[in-house]
Amino acid sequence: MTQRVVIIGGGQAAVSAALRLRSQSFEGSIEILCEEPGLPYQRPPLSKKYLKGELDRERLHLRPEEVYQDLKITLHRETQAHFIDRLKKHVATSNRGAIVYDKLILATGATPRCLPASVGGDLENVYTCRSLADADLLSGEVRPGQRLLVVGGGYIGLEMAAVAIDLGLEVTLIEMQDRILNRVAAHETAQWFRKLHLDRGVDLREGVGLERLIADGNRATLAALSDGSAVGVDLVVAGIGVSANDRLARSAGLFVENGVLTDESCLTSDPDIYAIGDCAAFPFRGEMTRLESVQNACDQGEYVAEHILGQAPANYLPEPWFWSDQYDVSLKIAGFNRGFDHVVTRPGEKPGAISLWYFIGERLLAVDAMNDAKAYMMGKRWLAKGQSPDQIALADPDLPIKDIPTKDTQAAAAA
Ligand SMILES: Cc1cc2nc3c(=O)[nH]c(=O)nc-3n(C[C@H](O)[C@H](O)[C@H](O)COP(=O)(O)OP(=O)(O)OC[C@H]3O[C@@H](n4cnc5c(N)ncnc54)[C@H](O)[C@@H]3O)c2cc1C
Incomplete structure (x- = not known):
């Protein structure tokens, strides 16, 4: 017992x-x-x-x-x-x-992974954002006009950039992979968020890493980047996983x-x-x-x-969902896109709304819905039932999402 x-x-x-x-x-x-x-x-x-x-x-x-x-x-x-x-x-x-x-x-x-001390990761104005204590320290630094360098273009880095822009900071975001959201999202989603951040004024640089931070006393003041350029900084946030x-x-x-x-x-x-x-x-x-x-x-x-308590089924079977808020964009993700082989894009009903649907063959794996709660809800429902929408119908914005025909792909997935 x-x-x-x-x-x-x-x-x-x-x-x-x-x-x-x-x-x-x-x-x-x-x-x-x-x-x-x-x-x-x-x-x-x-x-x-x-x-x-x-x-x-x-x-x-x-x-x-x-x-x-x-x-x-x-x-x-x-x-x-x-x-x-x-x-x-x-x-x-x-x-x-x-x-x-x-x-x-x-x-x-x-x-959180920290920037190594060898590149200046131990300087006073270099932060990560995992705990309430981290956020409180950061809050003391995010002031209008300050120059922020975000290292890493994953969700946390992008959210940090969005908050900082909204608060009136100048933001540079560097991502050493060839694109942002490389580990978690398709090229199409990354492209959509790249445009969003560029339009809002982030100096977003992909394929660019941090060489080292140059300090004045204990504080980083300049960041030397792998493309040979340098940016002035008042604070640095690492969002590197x-x-x-x-x-x-x-x-x-x-x-x-x-x-x-x-x-x-x-x-x-x-x-x-x-x-x-x-x-x-x-x-x-x-x-x-x-x-x-x-x-x-x-x-x-x-x-x-x-x-x-002896009340659970034998297996934990997750039904993944996730969200991210950046500026006035609400991203909602249902499913898990690992192994996808193509993406179908569906413009939403409202201006600015869009959803990107991940498939492996005929089978739906996940959906990224930007300002499109309807697409997210429908995607979540289809995934829970093991159904996949017809892809040609899905790409047609004139066809209401509830009228899109679906196919049972659960059996195929289990096989
Ligand atoms: C800034 C930020 C934004 C996020 N945004 C999203 C989002 O939009 N959507 C989403 O789905 N997820 C988001 N996440 C992820 C989500 O918050 C985590 O997946 C979730 O908090 C994990 O919960 P957990 O209980 O496993 O771990 P945690 O919340 O990390 O809790 C673990 C706790 O264990 C304590 N601990 C560790 N070792 C010991 C020890 N030896 N003794 C005692 N205590 C110990 C730690 O201090 C910590 O308090 C975000 C995370 C962060 C940091």
């Missing part, structure tokens, strides 16, 4: 697991160990409304403090898990001694490779230890996959809670 559940990490995945345990009537103890000081919070607004000053700190909290108290979920804040003793089934912590578990959930998230926080798992002898490896039910190589959220790599469509998204963190948290 599981009496004591311990969760390491106090983010979206951890809270989701704890809440689902309680909502499914688990009566044992639930302890969350989190090294951060405050209440668990949502990260997406950190590079969006919070940084822009449009969202109060309290609104970031996943739940008010009373909810944890009422549900008897013990939050150990500013408590770092140092070591997992799998034989004794306890977690050694920085300030609470050893905490015993029956089931342990690793929800340790990820750490994250690494899974898998150190604890590794030192406990669990299987780790770009994240804590799990089976289809989110169990690690120890049958009493699960891994969920950004820190976990699980089998998905034939490959070990880490999904860095709120959807995955929340869904895996809920799944694992039910698994502990």
